[in-house]
Amino acid sequence: MAPKPIDERRFKENSIRPPRLGGVMVLLYPDQHGIHIPLMKRPEYDGAHSGQVSFPGGKLENVDTDLIDTALRETHEEIGVPREQIEVLGNLSELFIIASNFKVLPTVGVVREKPKFIPDPIEVEGVLPMAINALNDYSIRKVKEMRFPPYTIFSPYFDVRGEVVWGATAMMLSELAELVRELELSFQK
Template identity: 80%
Template structure:
């Protein structure tokens, strides 16, 4: 991918994110089956906490990459899972975009001033942790020097954007959460299972990327 194509891609993505998003139509393609609409509904008696994550784009080896991160094992809903940098809205944050920028700096060492914010995808409610999360799309012009937080991050996993289009990397895994058994679509990234909310956000992003790439190839 040439620098000119990368800049054209970024410009088209910035414009596309100002338009209506595919939302649930795209998210649901990577949602665990059977589809449970309760996964998308907040409980009015238990207001959701707010969180922000960052889908950070950077050029590397002729393509576009996104850093995912593997969380360490801990006593919590997302122990050992692969996710985007991100976390809950704190008092120091002006909004959820600021949350995503702050967490990206804290968790993988990318300074917020280095990141150009292009826009956001659709919010997604995560029933397991009772979070409503806004995915922010950002870009840096050079491959970052990732500095993972030793407490919050077990590993940084660079994912080429091309992985979203590779059918061999889209798989399904049976998961048991007694008394329930689900069939969960996931992305196989570096041998890790990228599923749940992260996969659903990636699904919406993939939908948008497909539109942009089709336009740039005209």
């Protein structure tokens, strides 16, 4: 799900300006229709991720013991899910995001019942649930031309309820989709 054309410089860390570290939470929760993942739409603001759809998450703070702790803290702050309710399952691949100079570690966690989401009105415009079985529905995988002068890229994205989920979030969802596909195949043996 990486945007094209692939320009390796876009994915390399800048040695002059070391990346900031961040953590995001890929939270799995059940409801009457199966397992879901809460994505969040960020409000419009003057910044690199304005109006985008992402996982709950943010930068490593002094109060955090590690990036998993960051993901747990940010999930509580942004969408109101208490850290005590989240069981950490593991991590996806670390990812460098050039637009914001972040190196992000996605943590996968699970809660045993559907949480009552309480979005932070400053950081979150709304919570966007995505069914985990939609990850491998290729009808929601699309490509969009995006302009970032002087560049034009063709970015793959997930169409989730009419929202464009692209970039790092789409790459993380794509990795999760592959893990789900492998798990489903292992059950068929």
